[in-house]
Amino acid sequence: MNLLITNCIIFTNDEKNSILKGHAVAIAGTAISEIGPEQDLIQKYASYKIVDAAGRLLMPGLVNAHMHSYSTFARGLALQQAPQNFHEILQFLWWRLDSALDEKSVYYSAAVPAISAVKHGVTTIIDHHASPNAIDGSLDQIEEAMSLLGLRATLCYEVSDRDGPESCKNGLRENERYIRKCAGMRKSNEDHLYSAMLGLHASFTLADETLAHASEIARVNDRGCHIHVLEDSVDDQLTREEFGSGVVQRLAAQEILGPKTIAAHAIHVTAPEIDLLAETDTIVAHNPQSNMNNAVGRADIFELIARDILVGIGTDGMSADLWPDIRTANLLHKHHTGDSNVGWNEIQAMTLKNNPRIYERVSGQKVGRIAAGHAADVILVDYFPPTPLTRENIWGHFLFGVADAPVDTTIINGRIVMQNKEIAGLDEESIAAHATECAESVWQRFSS
Numbered sequence: 001m002n003l004l005i006t007n008c009i010i011f012t013n014d015e016k017n018s019i020l021k022g023h024a025v026a027i028a029g030t031a032i033s034e035i036g037p038e039q040d041l042i043q044k045y046a047s048y049k050i051v052d053a054a055g056r057l058l059m060p061g062l063v064n065a066h067m068h069s070y071s072t073f074a075r076g077l078a079l080q081q082a083p084q085n086f087h088e089i090l091q092f093l094w095w096r097l098d099s100a101l102d103e104k105s106v107y108y109s110a111a112v113p114a115i116s117a118v119k120h121g122v123t124t125i126i127d128h129h130a131s132p133n134a135i136d137g138s139l140d141q142i143e144e145a146m147s148l149l150g151l152r153a154t155l156c157y158e159v160s161d162r163d164g165p166e167s168c169k170n171g172l173r174e175n176e177r178y179i180r181k182c183a184g185m186r187k188s189n190e191d192h193l194y195s196a197m198l199g200l201h202a203s204f205t206l207a208d209e210t211l212a213h214a215s216e217i218a219r220v221n222d223r224g225c226h227i228h229v230l231e232d233s234v235d236d237q238l239t240r241e242e243f244g245s246g247v248v249q250r251l252a253a254q255e256i257l258g259p260k261t262i263a264a265h266a267i268h269v270t271a272p273e274i275d276l277l278a279e280t281d282t283i284v285a286h287n288p289q290s291n292m293n294n295a296v297g298r299a300d301i302f303e304l305i306a307r308d309i310l311v312g313i314g315t316d317g318m319s320a321d322l323w324p325d326i327r328t329a330n331l332l333h334k335h336h337t338g339d340s341n342v343g344w345n346e347i348q349a350m351t352l353k354n355n356p357r358i359y360e361r362v363s364g365q366k367v368g369r370i371a372a373g374h375a376a377d378v379i380l381v382d383y384f385p386p387t388p389l390t391r392e393n394i395w396g397h398f399l400f401g402v403a404d405a406p407v408d409t410t411i412i413n414g415r416i417v418m419q420n421k422e423i424a425g426l427d428e429e430s431i432a433a434h435a436t437e438c439a440e441s442v443w444q445r446f447s448s
Helices: 038-044 069-074 086-099 103-119 138-147 165-188 208-220 233-243 247-253 271-279 288-293 301-306 323-337 344-363 394-400 428-447
Strands: 003-006 009-011 019-021 023-028 031-037 049-052 057-060 062-067 122-127 152-155 194-196 198-202 225-229 262-265 283-286 311-313 378-381 407-412 415-418
Touching: 003 038, 023 038, 031 038, 062 262, 062 283, 062 311, 062 344, 069 086, 069 103, 069 428, 086 428, 103 122, 103 138, 103 407, 103 415, 103 428, 122 344, 138 152, 138 165, 138 194, 152 344, 165 194, 165 198, 165 208, 198 208, 208 225, 225 247, 233 247, 247 271, 271 301, 283 344, 288 323, 301 311, 301 323, 301 344, 311 323, 311 344, 323 344, 323 394, 344 394
Parallel strands: 003 049, 009 057, 062 122, 122 152, 152 194, 198 225, 225 262, 262 283, 283 311
Antiparallel strands: 003 023, 009 019, 023 031, 057 378, 378 407, 407 415
């Protein structure tokens, strides 16, 4: 269906942060075709379905640069033993939880955050999945769940040696299978919503042979890797003890790094390691809420950005909604440095410019801008500016106004997914009920 969005304030997210009034946006199929004066476009596209925005803010959908959908079933889960450090958080919570997932729970753990994403204006997710007792086809289950919403995503399976050689082998195979599946789908349909990376847990849980195999799969298929890098100092400590190398140096030697690879966190990186990330043009995903929640430290995003490293922002499974992490990033760095002026431009760039650039790098698809030729992933927000809205002050409006405003309409790939705050044809209550049933089984396995 072709759409014409009228009666809106348009934030294009171009290099000038242009704000357009009295303009309309034409969507032909899956892509934005034209932005122009409203009356001109109404006449030119008389056959298009009109979406009257009723004065709302029209902006590109958000991109979540690092997400763990499977974390859904951690919500409300009581731990039998309180972790004392990050390594114990992994051992007592996350590694036990992902081992408790089965095929059905993988599906519902992805469906629930997909709904939340659409409701909060996130139209694209880069997801990182783990379910060592339900590996085969797990990425298909996530894709199927996200397809309920038409959510755009890049998926991967988290390979690790922590669950033994067979699990590691199966994880590599699942990544390779899904990478090839997505490549085949993209050949027949360039607008296919799903793409793939090669997922890896963290250096200290990955043998040299595993890294070599992963690197080869990524190279042959022209894909990047999605890996946790120095989220906590334990990554460095155990990597050096086991492999006699620093984390980033080891990943560089195994050719894991590169312009299509995402290094999540990068908190405990040294100056030489930042040099390597910059030299290899590796992407970094900052996850402020999760980092604070786990008390693992603060990434020096300013030094990373100063070295021209492409730094984006994700949620690390805390939520599918990106807005809380955006605000947290704005506050965290001010609080930590004792400087109320830091981070304004950097976090704006990470959210609005870098996240779409990251997705284009890893998927090949242009998102995050209202411009002709870009994917028609846009949202209408119930934001009616109480003060002048200009390209110079848009970020202040975003942080202290748009972040609190409900999303009324979400359009992904030219399809209206949500309108008037309702997702047509989706039984959210039923999905939540099925998810609850799954959670009870997952929690039983977790406890045993």
